[in-house]
Amino acid sequence: MLSRKELFKDTLKKAAHAWKRTVELHLTEEEANLLRLYIDQPGYVDLHWVMFVPAIKGQGTEEQQKKWLTMAYKFQIIGTYAQTELGHGSNVQGLETTATFDPSTDEFIMHSPTLTSSKWWPGGLGKTSTHAVVYARLITEGKDYGIHGFIMQLRSLDDHSPLPGITIGDIGGKFGSGAYNSMDNGVMRLDHVRIPRDQMLMRLAQVTREGKYVHSDVPKQLLYGTMVYVRQTIVADASRALSRAVCIAVRYGAIRKQFGSKAGGPETQVLNYKTQQSRLFPFLASAYAFRFVGQWLKWLYTDVTQKLESKDFSTLPEAHACTAGLKSVTTSATADAIEECQKLCGGHGYLNSSGLPELFAVNLPACTYEGDNVVLLLQVARFLMKTVSQVASGKQPVGTTAYMGNIQHLMQCKSVVNTVEDWLNPAAIKEVFEARALRMAVNCAQNISKAPSQEEGFEAAVAHVQLIIVTKFIEKLQEDILGHGVKEQLQKLCGIYALHLIHKHLGDFLSTGCVTARQGSLANERLGKLYAQVRPNAVALVDAFDYTDHYLGSALGRYDGDVYSALYKEAWKDPLNETVVPDGYQEHLRPLLKQQLKLSRL
Numbered sequence: 338m339l340s341r342k343e344l345f346k347d348t349l350k351k352a353a354h355a356w357k358r359t360v361e362l363h364l365t366e367e368e369a370n371l372l373r374l375y376i377d378q379p380g381y382v383d384l385h386w387v388m389f390v391p392a393i394k395g396q397g398t399e400e401q402q403k404k405w406l407t408m409a410y411k412f413q414i415i416g417t418y419a420q421t422e423l424g425h426g427s428n429v430q431g432l433e434t435t436a437t438f439d440p441s442t443d444e445f446i447m448h449s450p451t452l453t454s455s456k457w458w459p460g461g462l463g464k465t466s467t468h469a470v471v472y473a474r475l476i477t478e479g480k481d482y483g484i485h486g487f488i489m490q491l492r493s494l495d496d497h498s499p500l501p502g503i504t505i506g507d508i509g510g511k512f513g514s515g516a517y518n519s520m521d522n523g524v525m526r527l528d529h530v531r532i533p534r535d536q537m538l539m540r541l542a543q544v545t546r547e548g549k550y551v552h553s554d555v556p557k558q559l560l561y562g563t564m565v566y567v568r569q570t571i572v573a574d575a576s577r578a579l580s581r582a583v584c585i586a587v588r589y590g591a592i593r594k595q596f597g598s599k600a601g602g603p604e605t606q607v608l609n610y611k612t613q614q615s616r617l618f619p620f621l622a623s624a625y626a627f628r629f630v631g632q633w634l635k636w637l638y639t640d641v642t643q644k645l646e647s648k649d650f651s652t653l654p655e656a657h658a659c660t661a662g663l664k665s666v667t668t669s670a671t672a673d674a675i676e677e678c679q680k681l682c683g684g685h686g687y688l689n690s691s692g693l694p695e696l697f698a699v700n701l702p703a704c705t706y707e708g709d710n711v712v713l714l715l716q717v718a719r720f721l722m723k724t725v726s727q728v729a730s731g732k733q734p735v736g737t738t739a740y741m742g743n744i745q746h747l748m749q750c751k752s753v754v755n756t757v758e759d760w761l762n763p764a765a766i767k768e769v770f771e772a773r774a775l776r777m778a779v780n781c782a783q784n785i786s787k788a789p790s791q792e793e794g795f796e797a798a799v800a801h802v803q804l805i806i807v808t809k810f811i812e813k814l815q816e817d818i819l820g821h822g823v824k825e826q827l828q829k830l831c832g833i834y835a836l837h838l839i840h841k842h843l844g845d846f847l848s849t850g851c852v853t854a855r856q857g858s859l860a861n862e863r864l865g866k867l868y869a870q871v872r873p874n875a876v877a878l879v880d881a882f883d884y885t886d887h888y889l890g891s892a893l894g895r896y897d898g899d900v901y902s903a904l905y906k907e908a909w910k911d912p913l914n915e916t917v918v919p920d921g922y923q924e925h926l927r928p929l930l931k932q933q934l935k936l937s938r939l
């Protein structure tokens with residue numbers, strides 16, 4: 338119910354309080370992250386910690402890190418990540434902002450040469466950030482060396498006014514009433530702003546005092562390293578958002594009753610309807626699947642980072658493909674699922690008090706930021722095409738593409754599934770997912786030489802990423818899992834996750850010959866049985882997410898199930914209910930009613 342200005346100020350207040358508590362309680366970095374996570378309101382601090390600091394860590398020299406991170410860690414400066422422009426977001430190489438080296442003063446001149454080169458979108462840029470890592474085309478000795486990162490001070494540290502030559506503001510209201518409107522996404526134009534040479538982030542490349550451009554021995558793709566880091570964290574965000582929506586829809590489904598009353602008996606809980614289960618339980622399974630794959634991705638990222646530190650860059654392409662692909666598949670699935678959860682809750686799901694509209698509006702842009710999901714899947718396709726060609730030339734693939742080394746078998750194998758129970762076998766499931774992913778990638782690679790098809794590459798990428806998620810779920814179940822019966826429940830969810838994908842993408846599985854129509858129908862039968870088996874534990878499986886009512890923010894998802902009183906109470910809090918007769922009655926309603934009354938008497 339807050340206006341945009343009030344909402345923004347509220348975000349500043351919360352962020353300042355969280356920082357105060359972080360310092361007072363000597364929180365570790367991980368604890369401070371959790372605190373920000375549970376504040377649960379997008380704000381400038383996200384960009385500061387999640388992008389500005391990592392960009393300097395990844396692209397700055399040791400000296401630069403020492404200088405800037407010391408201030409950033411103490412919040413003496415607030416930073417953002419200013420990459421996207423009005424004219425270009427996905428195509429990073431198409432950015433237009435220039436950083437021209439002037440050897441006479443040992444400075445870079447930062448400039449926005451066109452309207453489309455205005456920086457546009459960076460979070461916190463609009464009203465808050467004092468500094469930014471700005472991405473611009475480096476020009477020295479008359480030559481354009483492409484996009485590089487530069488640290489710029491944007492606002493005075495005394496009175497917060499923009500520095501000379503910098504025009505800066507907020508880009509305006511966004512989707513939803515609250516949601517991302519707490520964030521001051523900004524616009525910025527630069528008019529020949531001078532910065533010292535040593536504010537170019539120089540780990541990847543340097544410009545000497547004389548203006549010579551010098552490459553480092555690290556790959557230039559590390560320029561994109563911050564995005565890899567954030568994409569990895571977004572997978573965990575997606576799993577969290579999805580589990581919140583599912584928690585609301587499952588709990589409400591157990592409370593809501595419609596039809597089915599015979600001879601005055603109780604009506605049916607909507608969660609017992611098969612159609613409700615087949616729409617909702619795949620989301621429950623996905624929430625767990627995304628959590629496990631998110632944990633694995635965090636491990637992968639840490640492993641790659643350690644390798645990079647010792648100058649081993651071999652796993653960078655795989656890390657890029659995994660983070661891009663998983664960010665894309667999990668955020669798209671999550672946005673779709675939250676929207677569907679709204680429908681699963683019927684009319685009440687459409688109320689703000691259900692918590693679902695806000696959850697949807699906050700998570701929808703994750704499909705776009707940190708890389709548009711389609712663009713990112715096309716990157717995965719590019720990686721797969723390269724891997725297929727390496728396999729063809731005898732190279733043994735590793736990591737998440739290791740399965741491609743089994744090409745002889747996977748290109749011609751037939752699924753062993755013969756009964757409904759056979760679909761309980763993780764090896765049988767894994768084999769059909771591997772065969773589908775490989776055959777789609779190989780078909781795409783073969784067709785590329787004839788007529789390049791983006792869609793084919795996109796579909797192959799989706800199949801590969803789904804295989805990763807299924808595989809990581811199966812691997813998770815091979816670990817020791819505490820708690821009586823917990824593993825059995827997770828096995829059922831793993832089955833639901835995999836089989837619902839077979840159901841959804843049956844066309845792929847059939848057309849690549851991985852399963853027959855009969856096997857497809859056995860998978861559906863198995864899926865129906867799994868839904869029935871999960872139903873008794875569905876509420877416990879969402880309670881296990883351990884969300885407080887406060888964090889869930891939903892009248893429908895309350896732990897105590899007292900949904901109707903909560904909805905009723907929430908309704909009365911609406912500002913429209915502050916007066917019995919609404920504002921506007923005297924000016925607009927009363928004259929109208931009186932007029933009609935007069936007319937009817939004529």
Ligand SMILES: CCCCCCCCCCCCCCC/C=C/C(=O)SCCNC(=O)CCNC(=O)[C@H](O)C(C)(C)COP(=O)(O)OP(=O)(O)OC[C@H]1O[C@@H](n2cnc3c(N)ncnc32)[C@H](O)[C@@H]1OP(=O)(O)O
Pocket residue numbers: 370371373374383384387418420421426427428429430460558559561562564565567570574653654657705706707708709712716719
């Ligand atoms: C931790 C807890 C926190 C708790 C707090 C809770 C809060 C949570 C907050 C979450 C915060 C989220 C905030 C979001 C704010 C949003 C920020 C942004 O959106 S920033 C802007 C993001 N922009 C993008 O993502 C742009 C997308 N575009 C690209 O990445 C690239 O342009 C492209 C990859 C699409 C194309 O690159 P380009 O160089 O033009 O083309 P190529 O395709 O030829 O690629 C060349 C070569 O490089 C490889 N490559 C590409 N990207 C990477 C990479 N990232 N890493 C490694 N390698 C990469 C590519 O594969 C090619 O390799 P090759 O061998 O030649 O095939």
Ligand SMILES: Cc1cc2nc3c(=O)[nH]c(=O)nc-3n(C[C@H](O)[C@H](O)[C@H](O)COP(=O)(O)OP(=O)(O)OC[C@H]3O[C@@H](n4cnc5c(N)ncnc54)[C@H](O)[C@@H]3O)c2cc1C
Pocket residue numbers: 384418419420421424425426427428457458459460517522702705706707708709710711712715
């Ligand atoms: C809430 C939010 C916060 C953001 N925060 C920041 C930030 O802090 N810092 C920052 O720098 N940026 C930020 N961004 C910008 C964001 O990174 C870009 O919007 C994103 O990278 C997508 O780029 P675009 O907007 O140029 O989309 P476009 O690339 O213009 O996409 C438009 C359409 O074209 C399609 N398309 C584009 N290229 C291709 C292709 N090669 N093949 C097929 N289809 C294609 C896309 O799929 C999409 O459907 C933010 C964006 C949002 C929404």
